[in-house]
Amino acid sequence: MTSSAPRRTVLAAALAAAAGAATPSAQADAARTPEASAAAATPEAAARRTKSLVDYHAWTTTADWNKGHAQGTAIAHGARPGIRLVHPVGTLDYKDPHTGRTTAWEYAVWTSPAHSLKVPATEAVASWNAHTPPGTWIAVELRGTYSDGGRTPWYVMGRWTAGDGDADIRRTSVDGQKDGKSSISTDTFAIDTPASGLRLTSYQLRITLHRKPGTALTPTVWRLGAMASDLPDRFEVPASRPGRVGRELVVPHYSQEIHKGQYPEYDNGGEAWCSPTSSQMIIESWGRKPTRDQLSWVNPDYADPQVCHAARHTFDYQYEGCGNWPFNAAYAATYRDLQGVVTRLASLTAVERLIHAGLPVITSQSFLKTELDGAGYGTSGHLMTVVGFTKDGDIIANDPAAPDNAAVRRVYKRRQFENIWLRTKRHDVNGQVRSGSGGVCYLYFPAKPAPTQHRVLAELGIR
Known part of the structure; x- marks a missing residue:
């Protein structure tokens, strides 16, 4: 058995080492050498371990939106403050590369203030939560400042709409974006040569809201943020000690494999649907699911039609897959009062805290069959859902x-x-160095988390 394999390299360091090649699987961890152990004992390494290597920041409140530069947008007040299009500042003709259609769209723009990173970063991944009714869409861009004082171009981090009807564009990432210092790989900004010491020290996010001309339609954006990180190259991470264990959350069990061959236009069918299948499990654990009308397009002979629905509505038409990280988070947020973010966590201790607070975690990992007992397969990239811990601290995963x-x-x-x-x-089956995800995860949680959930999320930098 194989699980879905991403067609992008995850870490910038691996891009340099592996020339961006895709891999079929990972290999056993490299043993820690005495030299590596000595290096880890240096004061510099100790200082590195004491500070967070991840900076997640988002704009979500009325005060946040007021700090940005609005061009034709206004604040949508309510339980979830956001921004919406009120006065178009222009019209553009967009030729959809996936349909060939050229369509006119009115647009307005909101640009965030610069966020100075606590962690000068080698990577960044944006994510957002938005309502995009038919005939609307959003474009999310990132522009950063380098540690050498230079500035990146405005990079497109995604063009998103929840639907795919005749009135809609096709949601898409954008290939070929680079400036000689950094580049975009599907959904990830990466410094091309981290060993040079170059880092991203700050960034802005810009979101453009589009609608059909002459209508009152508008997207509404409730959350806009990014996770930036500077993780060390490591084949092995320190072992954590079990803490808050012995709890298992109630989360539906869905297999991607029973959808094998279904709707091959969406990344060759279910065998590649680990990300949307994991997303759907968590969405339903919060009591949300598609309506019967929304599922009416699915063959009635297929079990779990909501998994087919999730695959269709997370599909990235450029990447030609359902594993675009922010697209999955954005899909989760299309459900009533749900939020979705993409971030990194530093340890299983953080996952324990989340599980203890009632928050399941979707994780991304790569491994050989020999590296994960009981899996029965190897993969170059696979998403699964952590739903609990045994009393001994082992992982309970869907x-x-x-x-x-x-x-x-x-x-x-x-x-x-x-x-x-x-x-x-990591190493692949041929002994070549490849990348690992470095603790990437999706977190889906209510718009108004319970006090304990709110506290744990805040401790992890998510508000």
């Missing part, structure tokens, strides 16, 4: 790569799971 729904619940050894998820370097 793994969508299971052959059927009954086999989705798995228990994985803590140390094995921790390493394959958090490492940034």
